[in-house]
Amino acid sequence: MSERQAQSVAFLARAGWDGAERRFLAGDASDRSYDRLTRRGAGGGVETAVLMDAPPGKGDDPAVFLQVAAHLLGLGLSAPRCLAQDLTNGFLLLEDFGDGVFARLISETPAREAPLYTAATDVVIALQSAPPMAGLPNLSAADWAEAGCFALDWYRKVALGDAGDRDGFYAALQDVMARYADGPRVMILRDYHAENLLWLPDRAGLARVGVLDFQLAQLGQPGYDLVSLLQDARREVSRETEAAMIRRFKDRTGADDGFDAAYAVLGAQRALRILGIFTRLCRVAGKPGYLRLMPRVWGQLQRNLTHPATAPLARLCQRLLPEPTPEILSRIGAP
CATH class of the missing domain: 3.30.200.20 (Phosphorylase Kinase; domain 1)
Structure with missing residues (x-):
């Protein structure tokens, strides 16, 4: 022992x-x-x-x-x-919340995706409508951009051997974050997705959604947890459900016309960071299972980069980041 x-x-x-x-x-x-x-x-x-x-x-x-x-x-x-x-x-x-993990329930019964994601979206709305917990970290646009540079520091560097134009990439990411995703802060849980949510049918209302893995909570943008929920690295959320939940969030929070741009910018930043984190988990922590998730994250990144707000960043990503092809993923996982 x-x-x-x-x-x-x-x-x-x-x-x-x-x-x-x-x-x-x-x-x-x-x-x-x-x-x-x-x-x-x-x-x-x-x-x-x-x-x-x-x-x-x-x-x-x-x-x-x-x-x-x-x-x-x-x-x-x-x-x-x-x-x-x-x-x-x-x-x-x-306390044990049981085995009703959202991801498993939806895999067994796909028709449950919309109602479960509706409940999860309502929890995000409720959390953000209340005063945030005191003492939470509050990162600047520069901090968020630095985290997004994991895509160069780890993913590109391991795949291609160097970090490329990191300064230019950082500047572009900081600029779009400052322009479109640096407004009033709310409390965010960060890792808010279907494997950290459990259905508790014996409870009522919002309490039916059991929440896990929230110790990295901080102050952030209203769209961040929604991106985390709907652009899930671990499972494919249907486009219909994603669009419906975005509409629900906007309707119930009164989000203005700038929300879609903020959502795309936050989605791009999060995908960039995850590409780097998954590479680091493979190379440093010996967890190659994350490699199979990277093509999905890449696809989410590409979708976010089609929004006009991300245009300067999109051009740099196209030039600096290789697609996670089988060859690239094999190179990352080789050791």
């Missing part, structure tokens, strides 16, 4: 869950992992909980997770309640 495993066993013993059956539930792009615990309750029924293992010093702070969860719960939304915690060693014992 490793030292980390021993720490988790000790934590569960202190929490009163020693002896529970433990099964790996999920990992993600970070160093976090999740196990589902199952035990027989005092009344004879089955009880479950989820162990979050977030090793200290790896970038994700469980204390922030708890703070954001408390804010979401205060708004009547469904975030996992904490049953026990060891913040020093990076362990949380959380």
Whole structure:
């Protein structure tokens, strides 16, 4: 047994869950992992909980997770309640939302896409209509542009051997961000997509949408979480659903005519960043499974770059970024 495993066993013993059956539930792009615990309750029924293992010093702070969860719960939304915690060693014992992951439910019954995405869009609207949580990071257009440069720093550099015209790329991205996507801030969750959302049919209203993976919440643009939801790197959202949810968001928030440009710019920035992150995850973290998602992200990038607001950036992307062909993806995944 490793030292980390021993720490988790000790934590569960202190929490009163020693002896529970433990099964790996999920990992993600970070160093976090999740196990589902199952035990027989005092009344004879089955009880479950989820162990979050977030090793200290790896970038994700469980204390922030708890703070954001408390804010979401205060708004009547469904975030996992904490049953026990060891913040020093990076362990949380959380309420188990079950297996109703949006992505799985839609894969099994495609007709559920529109109603589930409607519920998820309404959660975004509710979150943004409330005052944001205090103390959230607030990135500038320059910060967002720097993050988008991951496409050159990782994706292009690994694929072609150099970062190309990074200064020109950064300037163009900063300019379109400042022009079209640097307005009033709202609270955004950032990783808001179908694998981080669970359907909780026994609850009512907005609480039927269980939300996970929100510890990187910050202040951002109103369209960002909508882009994250509708331009999902992990699954193809139908064009009809995307268009309907954009209309719903605009109608219910009173977004002005500039929203479509902001949506395209945010979508381009996010796709650029993801191309770089997926490359880094493959080369540094040894997670080549993300390579298969890159053609979808590339397609989303190309769609966003057709909007006139992104024209200067589009020209640079065409010149500097190679399409993720099988040859390019093989080169990225070679080591």
